[in-house]
Amino acid sequence: AQKITQTQPGMFVQEKEAVTLDCTYDTSDPSYGLFWYKQPSSGEMIFLIYQGSYDQQNATEGRYSLNFQKARKSANLVISASQLGDSAMYFCAMSTGGTSYGKLTFGQGTILTVHP
């Protein structure tokens, strides 16, 4: 079975500082993809970044980077230079092949609050 764990229910960060949101995953499938999404209070899901299990480099998208440590099965999201607009719920998700081909599993989410 595949599982995503986000152990931080809430995180606080000062504006302009960096913050790391934790995500660990569990799967026996060698082929998988990891996603991070942002959900503001409006409810929409905003794609941030994607990392494939065979990608050699850590993914980066602007202020977002994914710290992918395959041996530890972790895929932490790093947000540099936090902005007030970054305050939202953040979800880590995983897709796998194998017997759960096509299934997408999400973590419980982390609420990030950015203080001025």
Added chain:
Amino acid sequence: DGGITQSPKYLFRKEGQNVTLSCEQNLNHDAMYWYRQDPGQGLRLIYYSQIVNDFQKGDIAEGYSVSREKKESFPLTVTSAQKNPTAFYLCASIPRLGASGNTIYFGEGSWLTVV
């Protein structure tokens, strides 16, 4: 513009009634998904479909039913057997399974309230 359209945005249901949430995509995506989100919680997978006329149960399928008669449509029926249906429902799709650099596309969601 291409995207995923969910309707209705807000829906009120009386206890004992079945209701159907619509999800339509014009992105020619293979796989479609339904998730349930309770306030302050994560997304839980209800059902997913990889191809037309085929779908699989997710983690919380009891009390729900789906169909996939057309590639672009994946409606979700919340039946009277679902004991606590009040939640936010999100529909999602993926361009093609197994592709690298995939992005999950989401609809804007439907709020269902039992009255």
